[in-house]
Amino acid sequence: MSRTPNQDQQIVLINTFTVKSENADALLAVLAEATEKVMRHRPGFVSATFHLSLDRMHVANYARWRSRADFDATMSDPIAREHMGKAGKLAERFEPMLYTVAHDEQRAAS
Amino acid sequence: MSRTPNQDQQIVLINTFTVKSENADALLAVLAEATEKVMRHRPGFVSATFHLSLDRMHVANYARWRSRADFDATMSDPIAREHMGKAGKLAERFEPMLYTVAHDEQRAAS
Numbered sequence: 249m250s251r252t253p254n255q256d257q258q259i260v261l262i263n264t265f266t267v268k269s270e271n272a273d274a275l276l277a278v279l280a281e282a283t284e285k286v287m288r289h290r291p292g293f294v295s296a297t298f299h300l301s302l303d304r305m306h307v308a309n310y311a312r313w314r315s316r317a318d319f320d321a322t323m324s325d326p327i328a329r330e331h332m333g334k335a336g337k338l339a340e341r342f343e344p345m346l347y348t349v350a351h352d353e354q355r356a357a358s
Numbered sequence: 359m360s361r362t363p364n365q366d367q368q369i370v371l372i373n374t375f376t377v378k379s380e381n382a383d384a385l386l387a388v389l390a391e392a393t394e395k396v397m398r399h400r401p402g403f404v405s406a407t408f409h410l411s412l413d414r415m416h417v418a419n420y421a422r423w424r425s426r427a428d429f430d431a432t433m434s435d436p437i438a439r440e441h442m443g444k445a446g447k448l449a450e451r452f453e454p455m456l457y458t459v460a461h462d463e464q465r466a467a468s
Contacts, residue, residue: 260409262372262418264455276460283463295464299370299457302426306455308372310420316412345374345416347409350386353393354405 258294259319260347261311265339269304275338276300276307282331287311290325292318307339316346368404369429370457371421375449379414385448386410386417392441397421400435402428417449426456 267275276298283296292314299308313319322328336342377385386408393406402424409418423429432438446452 259412262374262409262420264372264374280461280463283461288463288466293465295462297459297463298461299372300460302369302456302458306457307460308455308457310372345418346412347416347418348412349407350410350417351390351393351408352405353390353398353407355403356398 257315257348259313259316260349261309261313261319261344262347263309263311263342263344265307265309265335265342267305267307267339271338272300272304272307275335278331278335278338279307279309282328282335286325286328286331287322290318290322290328293322319346367425367458369423369426370459371419371423371429371454372457373419373421373452373454375417375419375445375452377415377417377449381448382410382414382417385445388441388445388448389417389419392438392445396435396438396441397432400428400432400438403432429456 265275279296279298287293287296294312294314296309296311299310301307313322323332375385389406389408393408397403397406404422404424406419406421409420411417423432433442
């Protein structure tokens with residue numbers, strides 16, 4: 249079984265930002281604005297969920313895109329890059345990683 | 359606005375495993391088995407989604423729990439710890455992080 253994604257396979261971006269805790273809210277605001285104004289209008293955007301760690305030193309974006317090609321097209325868009333640059337400046341570092349979903353479990357019926 | 363979670367707030371675990379690519383499928387199988395046999399039957403488990411990175415060198419678990427207390431109770435359970443130990447042995451390292459959801463966006467209506 250091959251898990252190499254094809255053009256039709258949904259992908260997941262998990263981008264983990266390390267932040268100074270005092271910058272966490274500003275970073276979340278920039279990410280929300282970028283998504284509201286740019287990302288969600290781009291072809292292939294499915295959803296984005298932004299998370300704040302309990303220690304307020306990490307912010308994680310969990311985003312679904314219809315395909316790798318759609319994600320790559322948005323990432324090479326100058327307007328999207330400008331927004332991501334603003335986010336990057338608020339973080340100490342960030343680690344974007346692209347995934348496919350391998351397995352999914354819901355709560356057992358009770 | 360405080361984002362400190364209370365006992366009633368849903369939390370998200372994002373656990374990122376770094377693996378040798380030849381161990382990725384085995385790790386995914388151990389995580390799926392642990393979730394199927396143990397986690398999903400525990401109070402407060404909501405969902406778990408397992409991801410394989412496109413480079414096959416990372417596996418990420420994205421899991422929702424009803425509350426921090428439910429998550430902590432499961433993590434201190436010896437049977438759950440045994441399963442997580444098996445997963446840990448297949449990884450080079452793993453970085454669990456607890457979050458709350460700060461913001462959520464869906465695709466714009468077209």
